[in-house]
Amino acid sequence: MSALHNELMTLTDPTLGLLVDIAENLSRASVDNLLLRANLNQYATDRSSRHSMLFTALTAARRRTTVIDGWDCDPDEAQQAHRALLDFTRRLVETRRLDPTQIADISEAVRADGYELVIDADTGRARLLATDPAPVPLPPQITALEAELEARGYHTVSAHYRQAVDNLVHHNYEAANASLRPALEELVVRLAEDHASYTVAAHASQGGAAITYLINNGYLLDADGGLFLRGLWRMLHTNGPHPGQTDADEARFRIVTVTAAARFLLKRFAPRR
Structure with a gap:
């Protein structure tokens, strides 16, 4: 928790x-x-x-x-x-x-x-x-997201995401950003594997490749989340975990955005019956 x-x-x-x-x-x-x-x-x-x-x-x-x-x-x-x-x-x-x-x-x-x-x-x-558009929006969304990740067996995604949230709570902004990237990467790769027959390549970074695969093969249209996800992935690689290059506002924005994106993806790629 x-x-x-x-x-x-x-x-x-x-x-x-x-x-x-x-x-x-x-x-x-x-x-x-x-x-x-x-x-x-x-x-x-x-x-x-x-x-x-x-x-x-x-x-x-x-x-x-x-x-x-x-x-x-x-x-x-x-x-x-x-x-x-x-x-x-x-x-x-x-x-x-x-x-x-x-x-x-x-x-x-x-x-x-x-x-x-x-x-x-x-x-x-x-x-x-x-700073959030609705009263107390973040904690319930975090609870729901972590519960669904665990239910699907995406334990690594959940662990990275939980680290990001905890680092934000403790004002470790660079560490929060650093944990978000592997959380989103692992989620995208797992969904691509489970729902789109994606095969993990040998090279280390898979997030961008998995997103491109989903878009190019019609699993995620540009106008229906594809461009947003690609842009979010690129944004998570700016500033990065280096001290002095991020702040509270940016770290919280990234948490909120990745939370919304993850819930969107889990809904889009629902478990097969």
Whole structure:
């Protein structure tokens, strides 16, 4: 199971750690006020230090958005905790006590979690806007995709894909991109073998060859997914796993796009009865 399973699309642990690191440099009064105004004070069970207050409050709220030991948290409580974490982040940025580097770090972290930090240049007011077109679209799609991959016996595809998702969750953007390429390649090759009599050649890279085979032999038309799949395959070879050549926005876009493409392909090449 990936780290995104059974939870609201809320802030991940690396993002919370960054927020704690930044906020604990504020005064005790400022930390108290931030937790109160964000409705997180109820979770601050350890008040021995600013770090302890922030750590217990943010991690406790985070747990309220997650299934724990098979017990589903109350949906209203989960939404309230989720909104509180976003509100805390927004208010922390609005304190005007952060330097540009800290704000940039927060912006990049929340972008990996599916949010865009927007700051009004005139008022300093901050907003967190969801970057996905629908509420919480990614976790259910990931769950459905992994389940179908496992059901079809595509365990290698599932393993690569799960690594990509987990790396995105932990803000390892280059590693997330690097895991997506073999996931899509293995899926395309397996589908071509199982449904189009494709024979794997001796050379290492098979993704492009399998896609070309499907298109040239009429299994996937250019105007009905063929050109999209070819373009996606080429896109996954740009920037690559090299440090400093990708970011949270790009990594998340690739995850979302490959997820949609994989589900499309599995539907197109349905199991034979």
